[in-house]
Amino acid sequence: MKKQKQPTKKSNIKIFVIIGIILAGVGAGYGGINAMTPVNSKTPVFGFGENIFINAKHTDQGFSFVTQSGGGKKSMGTTQVSPTIYLTRDQLASVHVMNNDKDFKHNFNIDEFNVHSKDLGYFEPQTITFVADKTGTFRYHCTLHPEMSGQVIVQ
Ligand SMILES: [Cu+2]
Known part of the structure; x- marks a missing residue:
């Protein structure tokens, strides 16, 4: 009787180890999908940041950054400049930049947080994620x- 119990225990441990390896693998895979590394950090982070939508615009008054209208009926007339x-x-924070200017390229930068978009063409979007690590x-x-x-105020 005693002789039979020994091998059973050993195989139980093996199963636990295998389950552990599987869970670790699943965890890493899941992280691979959702983790992102902010442009001013070496550490990947999970989840989603504060979303900031900003558009480059060209009017008779000149060039400006405006908040994205979103396209809904409610947003009519609520465009905010700079x-x-x-x-x-x-x-x-995730900045979603979009260039709504047919004629000129624009880019978006916050030097202190290493945020630098490329020169965006017409209707070209880019998302940049950073950590507001200083006030x-x-x-x-x-x-x-x-x-x-425009201004970025970190409190
Ligand atoms: Cu510009």
Whole structure:
């Protein structure tokens, strides 16, 4: 009787080890889908940050950044020029930039957080995720058009 119990215990341990390996693998795979590394950090983070939608626009008054209208009926007339971006310290933020200017390329930058989009063509979107890891008032801007700028306030 005793002789038979020994091998049973051993195989139980083996099963636990195998389950452990499987769970670790599933965990890593899941992380691979959802983890992203902010542009100013070496550590991948999970989940989604505060979403900031901003568009580059060209009017008779010149070039500007505006909040994305979203296309809904409610958003009619609520376009804000050079909107101030408010964040809390260590908050994860994803900036979704879109160029709505048919004639000119634009880019989006927040130098202090290593946020630099490429020069975006007409209707070209780019999302940049960063961590607001310091407090203060910073400037976002387009390097091609100095008048395109606004504030990022991290509290
Ligand atoms: Cu520009």
